[in-house]
């Protein structure tokens with residue numbers, strides 16, 4: 009067990025479960041016509057059953073008692089078809105049902121399309137492997153369920169902590185790594201149906217014929233699995249390739265260039281998904297360089313892609329100097345994008361990060377959700393843990409994703425959750441993106457537990473109302489053990505892990521306190537970077553009188569970007585959830601918290617709790633040694649040990665810093681930091697991974 013198999017291990021089932029499953033799949037029968045996609049479904053069922061039962065059942069096309077049958081609506085007699093409510097399955101969903109067919113008792117995997125059959129096959133195998141009921145029906149709530157790889161053509165990965173890029177760009181298109189197929193299987197098992205191959209900080213060369221050929225080779229591997237390929241594009245590509253004299257989106261030559269480019273891409277990749285664009289953000293070129301707007305830029309690309317049914321995913325992550333100047337970086341995306349509501353072409357989605365700053369351990373949901381009812385908004389989560397301890401610290405992100413998706417925007421009546429906003433986007437397109445944590449490491453994600461974040465993203469992109477705990481349990485059962493006690497213990501650790509990270513890094517709504525550049529480790533003292541809003545001190549505002557960023561009317565008034573009912577709640581610290589208190593308020597150190605403790609005491613108790621939680625996870629994992637295979641157990645134990653040390657470092661450095669500013673004594677019984685502040689300020693982390 010080295011983790012390569014991911015959650016698709018198909019481990020042998022214990023005796024009773026094996027006999028039960030055997031009875032549901034004596035043979036595997038395909039009534040649907042052969043196609044690359046139904047071939048993939050048949051192969052996966054064979055593989056899964058061989059693993060779980062010890063022997064692959066025979067395949068064929070004769071229906072017999074105990075057969076597991078793959079059939080599209082069109083392959084079924086009316087009576088069976090009408091009993092299945094297949095209309096609800098749509099073009100990608102499935103129905104898994106025991107039924108009688110041709111006078112025999114069978115288990116039916118039914119769908120309206122080949123890809124529905126593949127998704128249904130994976131769902132059936134997941135249920136079998138995790139011990140869930142085999143009968144179910146499901147259809148995805150969102151259309152585009154997409155991974156964003158921040159992979160560079162030189163195989164480095166921006167914010168990647170799992171080795172190099174899995175795309176061996178140099179070897180492609182002639183040499184096609186077998187791993188690409190396993191990547192496709194893993195994604196299809198979750199319903200992920202798109203992949204943006206390259207970094208949002210894109211290189212112009214990505215659109216050269218050589219790279220399009222490489223992308224086409226990958227698209228060929230992914231196609232049977234329902235996965236479309238997308239590319240991140242650099243807005244100034246035609247100018248940089250010296251094919252136009254400008255990149256102005258209203259210039260006819262520029263428009264014609266993009267049109268030709270799109271036509272060329274579609275000749276090589278007929279089902280190409282479209283473009284992802286980071287423009288006028290962090291130094292990337294964009295339409296504002298020509299005094300044009302995000303709408304001008306996005307709609308130009310949309311016009312080039314529209315004849316081919318391609319989409320533009322235009323990112324709202326902006327805080328460029330050229331953009332609207334505000335006193336609070338958290339306000340900038342809203343200020344720039346909200347005025348454009350309803351003006352983007354129908355094949356444009358605006359891709360919005362979950363929070364208004366930048367993938368912090370905890371952020372309130374982004375105020376754009378619900379504020380642009382005439383524009384399709386797409387969620388962008390970060391699966392790779394840039395700000396949550398890389399791939400060394402365990403932090404299961406299911407609760408983070410769920411917290412954002414379930415948040416009440418207070419827009420609409422009845423009020424919409426963020427998930428509702430995604431799902432009810434106007435027009436045809438809806439979607440969710442996750443910044444991938446996949447690399448060339450044998451276990452794909454750098455650590456075994458980081459696989460769960462890829463998994464949770466995929467499951468929630470399919471169903472944004474999914475439950476993080478149930479997803480963790482299902483993952484743990486497939487990845488480690490079906491045993492109730494073992495999966496329960498694993499799930500328990502996972503469900504605490506993200507909150508532990510919040511506690512030891514940035515509790516109570518603090519944010520952006522990490523080291524410069526590499527973003528590893530604590531550095532709340534940093535105050536000398538080029539832009540004020542790159543400095544941690546800009547965000548936590550620690551002072552003699554208190555701590556926190558005043559985003560109420562007396563401060564930046566960022567709360568006014570939320571719906572009035574929510575803004576009213578956030579205006580008062582008493583009605584602001586404590587977990588985001590210091591995101592919205594600057595409060596005195598002696599402010600009384602709900603617990604009765606002062607803010608100073610409460611803050612410190614969170615750091616202490618984080619350290620305890622990290623140590624507890626270590627102990628819980630140690631106790632699981634007899635139940636987990638040796639290699640994965642040891643690899644995880646080493647990481648948990650390092651996490652406990654990292655938690656201690658964050659706790660000690662932050663407390664030393666806060667104390668140096670507040671001048672307050674430590675509450676009774678609290679251990680002083682191991683070193684003085686100077687020690688922490690001098691720590692350096694050269695060659696920390698992920699800087700790209």
Ligand code: BDP
Nearest residue numbers: 166167208209286325366367
């Ligand atoms: C930040 C990352 C940076 C990305 C940027 C983005 O540090 O590497 O380029 O997000 O999302 O969090 O564009």
